[in-house]
Amino acid sequence: MRNHRERNSFGLALAAALVVIAAGPASAAGPADGPVFHDAHFHLTNYVQKGTDMAKYVDEIMGDKVGRSTVFGIPLQQTWSYGNSGDFAPTYYLQSDAPLYYYSFTDAYIANAYLKLKPEQRKRLDPMITGFNPADMYAADHIRRVLETYPGVFSGIGEFTIHKEFVSSKVAGEIASLTDPALDRILDFAGEVGLAVILHSDIDMPFAKAGAEPVFLKQMKDLLRRHPRTTIIWAHLGLGRVVHPVQTQATAGTTERNPTYRELVEGMVTDPTLGHVYFDISWDEVAKYAVSSPEAIRNTAAMLNKYPERFLFGTDNVAPPDQAAQLRVYDMWNPIWAQLTPEASRKIRLENYERLFDAARRNVRAWEAANVK
Numbered sequence: 001m002r003n004h005r006e007r008n009s010f011g012l013a014l015a016a017a018l019v020v021i022a023a024g025p026a027s028a029a030g031p032a033d034g035p036v037f038h039d040a041h042f043h044l045t046n047y048v049q050k051g052t053d054m055a056k057y058v059d060e061i062m063g064d065k066v067g068r069s070t071v072f073g074i075p076l077q078q079t080w081s082y083g084n085s086g087d088f089a090p091t092y093y094l095q096s097d098a099p100l101y102y103y104s105f106t107d108a109y110i111a112n113a114y115l116k117l118k119p120e121q122r123k124r125l126d127p128m129i130t131g132f133n134p135a136d137m138y139a140a141d142h143i144r145r146v147l148e149t150y151p152g153v154f155s156g157i158g159e160f161t162i163h164k165e166f167v168s169s170k171v172a173g174e175i176a177s178l179t180d181p182a183l184d185r186i187l188d189f190a191g192e193v194g195l196a197v198i199l200h201s202d203i204d205m206p207f208a209k210a211g212a213e214p215v216f217l218k219q220m221k222d223l224l225r226r227h228p229r230t231t232i233i234w235a236h237l238g239l240g241r242v243v244h245p246v247q248t249q250a251t252a253g254t255t256e257r258n259p260t261y262r263e264l265v266e267g268m269v270t271d272p273t274l275g276h277v278y279f280d281i282s283w284d285e286v287a288k289y290a291v292s293s294p295e296a297i298r299n300t301a302a303m304l305n306k307y308p309e310r311f312l313f314g315t316d317n318v319a320p321p322d323q324a325a326q327l328r329v330y331d332m333w334n335p336i337w338a339q340l341t342p343e344a345s346r347k348i349r350l351e352n353y354e355r356l357f358d359a360a361r362r363n364v365r366a367w368e369a370a371n372v373k
């Protein structure tokens, strides 16, 4: 893998740590300069519904570094199957062969924790509904019921998942699909209410062959185009741990036959039928691609500088223990922050979040006022 120079704009070499040390501005702007970023992608709890206390998250982990944050659990619960792992209690989906199942109580848990906060703590959070099965035609009804039960709490739905390496095949019951009408019902309802949507769907299968169009790209674009009224944030640019940017797995001698990942994303952000679609650059697994080589850094920074209003930074942290964990993902992007214009940097770290989630809050509160008795 090290012998050839990938043509891809993000590259694959895992030299992230070295690059981070070599470049980047000071990550910690002081409180006088305001928060460093808002977190557009944050999980308070993990795959067994355990996590960080919400008040501690606001006061200590966000502190004066993270201004605002989305907050959600994980809709999928890892079963502890004694027959599979015995006394070992799995907390992550890679630690067990037993299935994952949809755990709707996560929404009540998040809402209750939020309602216990002080008003000034609440102001900094945007809770999201996640506890529904996107392959269930009744999923939209669950979302409505959560809004009716907990008015004044939620700003959006997600992160929920359609295709995800290693996860999709472990989910009990029907397999989710980008072509499922159940998903259309969810996105229609989100558009009607004004809920912001954070959608995870890998753009490709794991370990895909180089040279082929990402297998889920067309289905994804078709889905997005069917819901022009809905604000949709495509999580992680469609990438995953092994769902890599197109072409990076090229074997020796491959010539480039299809667009680089940058061109693919650029094609979407310049497509007038996809003006309601945003991308979050979250997850340390994604940062590793973006900072994998000087070329990847240049390409990523160029794309962010050119279309700064379409990208949001998030950590994708899951139940972090302290502030250092929260800032670590941000710091991985230092080589790229260093190459952004001040304007692009501000939009991606702060202003896009404020624009999208302020609108979502306003719209959802208005829907609740009109529809919740």
Ligand SMILES: [Zn+2]
Pocket: 041, 043, 159, 316
């Ligand atoms: Zn996530």
